[in-house]
Amino acid sequence: MTGPTRLSVVRTGSRSRVHRTAGHLTARIMEQDAHGARVGLLATQALLLSGDDVRIEVDVAPGAWLDIVETTGTVAYEGDAPSSWAIDATVGDEAILTWAGKPFVVSDGIATHRDTRIRLHGTGRILMQEKIVLGRAGQTGGDLTTSLNATDDTGPVQVEHLDLARQTRSMPGILGNLRSMDTVTALGWSPEPPGEPEAGTTGPGETYFRLDRAGAVLRWIGIGRFRDRLCDLAFDAWCEKAIHGHRSRSHLAARRPGHAETLIGAPRRWAGDRSHDREDGWSR
Template sequence: MTEPSTPTTVAVEAARGRARCRLVPGAFGPRVQGGDARGARVALVATGALLLGGDEVVLDLEVGAGAWLEVVETAGTVAYDAAGRASSWTVRARLGAGATLVWDGLPFVVADGAEVTRRTELVLDRDARVVLRETLVLGRSGERGGAVRSRTVATCEGRPLLVEDLDLSPQVRALPGVVGSHRVVDSVLALGWRPVSGADPGDGAYRFDLDGPGALVRWLGDDLHRSGAVDDSVAAWRHLP
């Protein structure tokens, strides 16, 4: 896969008996794993090698009013040596009033030579909620890792909730206030409400409360299996019916 793909679309609406799902395959083939009248659990199955130089992967998620969607990744993603060719990974999610989105994302590994732009755009209507985990790993074993720029923009009822632009290119990430020598950035977002506990989760992870309804827990380290505090936050925050 070395050219722009059709956006993968997952749309869920509550309906009598069983939720209605609209699935459009692209870089991923979405598969319904289960659900009820209000929502569905949908797995993303890659339809080809990801992520290669020149790839432009787009995932569009639509969750109707009062509905829920859980996105399940069947495997992590590796951005491979691009030989100078940039690639991109874009997630666009729109939630209606009272909707819920949960995505406990698997690791996104940026191999040596990769050059990736990640964009996450979240639009929440009244009383919508999102739990989203994003785990960036800089390099495979023994590698320093390529360049990745990760931008997240979230709005709630038309007002900005979170805007973050994280440049993790090799020449920038070692600067003070970025990630230093760490190679794993593991984060989980709660959007649309303020989780009750305001304490830091410990084990090297820190919680940041947003100015609006939401919070972010982030862990920096070298060994992904040590980020158990992020696992705990995902488990505590997920709000499936």
């Protein structure tokens, strides 16, 4: 049985400490300074197969920043046994976690579950993007359930459970023929979208939700591939604002890779990565 992927970052006076333990996924450092790091997540084996239980545990220490980039999308392949993808994240006081998710594709003939648990402390912030695609090309997609449980020192910030099983989403007023969903979630502060959400020809369009407490959600639902014009733009804009002040001056001028860019063709050695770093150890 494969253990969880663990990733933590601690702020130091000269160079942050990043601790990595590989599971179904492994982390590669792309950029690093005294306050935090940007890391890329790569699969260590074929994912997501029938019966797979992928677990990712993240801990951002007080005052640190961590920017996670999924380098490729994930396909939940068909099979008799259900599969799952679980994220458990803790963000300390004055810390920030940003996570740019790639499409999670649910194939025909599979039941899969995505579970996200978040704990914010003090003035900690988190920004996550989740892209869901129901079915590969020519498919309608299998059964999917997703859950989000986010709390802070006071109590629940956001609790959500979505049942996107085939029978449920075919009911009137649910999804119908819509197959794609893009969600950007900010917790710990309430940023405004950089543009006006509007309905389009690819579906109902984007909807902006301001949470009762500090937080905001921007969600697009549509058909086919992602054609929303606001979610990627909002994630990039909110990410820059959120990380600002957590990064050293020498890195503030460095441009964060946008959604239009790809890691394919990048140098084999990641910026900031060192050949002597151990996969399960401290990177200094």
